[in-house]
Amino acid sequence: MFNDDQCKEVMQVIGLSRDFRDSSVGLRFQGQAGQGIYTLTYMQSLSKFIQAGFQMNYMPAMGMCQFGYAGYYQIGNKMEHQFSASYSPMQQKDNFNAAYVAKPSKRLQMFTEFKGNEQSSEFLAGFRIKFMEGNITGYMTSGMKAYATYVKNVENFLKLEFNSNVNFLEKRPQAQCNFGLNLSVGMM
Numbered sequence: 440m441f442n443d444d445q446c447k448e449v450m451q452v453i454g455l456s457r458d459f460r461d462s463s464v465g466l467r468f469q470g471q472a473g474q475g476i477y478t479l480t481y482m483q484s485l486s487k488f489i490q491a492g493f494q495m496n497y498m499p500a501m502g503m504c505q506f507g508y509a510g511y512y513q514i515g516n517k518m519e520h521q522f523s524a525s526y527s528p529m530q531q532k533d534n535f536n537a538a539y540v541a542k543p544s545k546r547l548q549m550f551t552e553f554k555g556n557e558q559s560s561e562f563l564a565g566f567r568i569k570f571m572e573g574n575i576t577g578y579m580t581s582g583m584k585a586y587a588t589y590v591k592n593v594e595n596f597l598k599l600e601f602n603s604n605v606n607f608l609e610k611r612p613q614a615q616c617n618f619g620l621n622l623s624v625g626m627m
Contacts, residue, residue, distance in 0.1 A: 474500045488513055496529050505529050519543065532556065583607040598623040
């Protein structure tokens with residue numbers, strides 16, 4: 440895009456998107472020093488309950504064009520059951536994904552996700568509970584790792600997060616558990 444010597448190490452990103460009543464389309468360029476990826480994204484509502492779409496990535500320097508696909512389905516009186524699936528060969532780590540989210544009440548969400556590629560896969564299941572003063576999210580993976588996060592917002596400008604994870608397969612006792620605290624200041 441730009442061949443100026445000062446711009447050779449700078450990543451240029453240009454994106455255009457437009458939302459319509461029942462669809463959305465996006466076009467994006469991302470690149471640096473004469474190389475880049477062009478991405479076209481399209482999502483369409485097929486009915487009140489179903490959405491589907493695709494993403495096309497074109498890499499002129501490599502002469503490659505790849506497509507990814509996604510779908511979303513929700514059912515229930517208050518749309519409390521949501522299913523989604525995607526396949527994207529551009530992603531090397533997790534190029535397929537299937538997920539389910541249940542909302543049994545206003546404050547509780549339960550979720551599962553299966554993701555992977557041709558060599559490996561991972562399953563996770565978890566929950567999110569919302570309170571007036573914050574929320575708690577927890578999940579466990581098929582790799583026997585458990586994660587939990589407590590988030591509390593204070594006066595709409597301060598966010599406090601307490602993060603923890605446990606690796607049940609780790610042999611070294613000092614590496615089995617990790618804890619962290621994050622404090623964010625600004626408009627939330």
